[in-house]
């Protein structure tokens with residue numbers, strides 16, 4: 614049996630594992646395999662973050678999400694605010710929390726990862742976005758003054774949607790064109806990303 618400090622050290626080195634369906638269960642359905650964090654699990658995982666002043670994780674994020682800020686809000690139980698912070702830089706946090714290769718981006722730079730498992734930034738991003746959707750309090754950022762310019766985007770997959778979001782937030786009017794029946798591209802017609810973890 615380890616001593617209390619040893620136990621504590623071990624706890625901070627290991628991330629909170631996301632629970633998932635048992636193999637026998639998931640073999641009989643097409644639902645997402647990982648369940649996502651509960652609020653308690655999210656707070657516990659967020660508490661592993663050191664709130665670095667010069668956060669290297671942020672440099673590893675292609676869209677420069679304010680990672681310590683959104684994780685700090687989760688730590689305080691301010692889950693909706695955490696999601697709104699994510700959406701300042703990323704229109705699709707629920708998607709990115711699931712499919713971004715965090716292990717070679719933000720999480721690969723995490724300071725905590727030098728002595729243990731890095732903070733589960735992707736899992737926390739997914740949690741905050743799912744929480745917002747579950748609560749039905751989805752906030753759409755306020756649009757700036759229109760520039761009068763119009764932009765057409767061909768394809769409504771994640772790339773097209775992100776591009777549309779950034780252009781709208783720059784004041785342009787956007788029309789998305791999609792060849793298939795529903796918008797969303799790989800998000801609608803691709804394989805389930807839930808098989809990844």
Ligand code: SF4
Pocket residue numbers: 661662663664665668669670671680681684722723724725732734
């Ligand atoms: S590098 Fe890791 S510990 Fe530091 S702010 Fe980013 S997630 Fe938190």
